[in-house]
Amino acid sequence: MIIRPTTPDDWQTLKAVRLAALRDAPTAFGVTYASAAQYTDEQWQTRAAGSDKAEYLLAFDGGQAVGIVAGVINGKNEYNLIAMWVHPEYRGRGVAGQLIAAIKERALARGHRRIVLDVAPENVSAATLYQRQGFAFLPEWEPLESHPHISVQKMAWAG
Template sequence: MTICRYTTEEDWEELKRIRLAALLDAPTAFGVSHASAAAYTDEAWRDRAAGRGPARYILAFEGDTAVGIVAHVPDANRELNLIAMWVSPRQRGTPTASRLVGVVKAHGKAEGHSRILLDVAPANQRAVAFYQNQGFVFLPEWEPLESHPHILVQKMAFKV
């Protein structure tokens, strides 16, 4: 069974490993490229893992090995942005992804956020189906993916 928890500074190497694995596995699914993330210093990874910055990272663990990742970032409108969602290929189809999103939903509710937002490429049918099963709905908002501007992503929302 996977255990999902917020990262601490001591998790920085595992956070780095799984984030880079996600960026290699799905290079057009994220707003940052593998090359730019691989260039982060160890201190930057420590800061991310410790929550020193706007994003808070959550990892799903099997034993000492991270098998999934998600993060959230609050915005000025009291909404929470779900980012960096990924599970290892062998975890797909298991409850791991739902558990990760569940942690973000619980945080959003506990902190009084009005809704949780995310961006997804509608062509990524597996991700779209997963988010819809989690209660997210499409909004009529589109923007280019920062790391691949030729890909348009659409915003989805979950009312907390």
């Protein structure tokens, strides 16, 4: 398994993986499939180049992208883990843990000793994964931007 940041040449792969994630788990992300599907090729190229706010990492098994995670600095200057997803055929194989480890390394390299994320506690598999990776629930809740009727809880990891 190779995990690496996207490059400008990865824009079509990033688009395919991100849209697959949004189709697979439509209520798990802050953006909807419908809105992401409307992004232009130029917007995907900007994201893949790391010129957008988020920095995306992809997990590759050979030439096939099988997972994604991103890090972005939020409005509170916190390193925020977003866009976490692993292709269903690769779940339970340690890919998610490798993606989280890679994003932790990126955050620490950029001087961030703390990473935050939002998760719906009902998403037991995700919440359990994050807890196994050292994240803890905080008493902070907010509506999910893409689905305001869903409340997500903040989790944090401190390195």
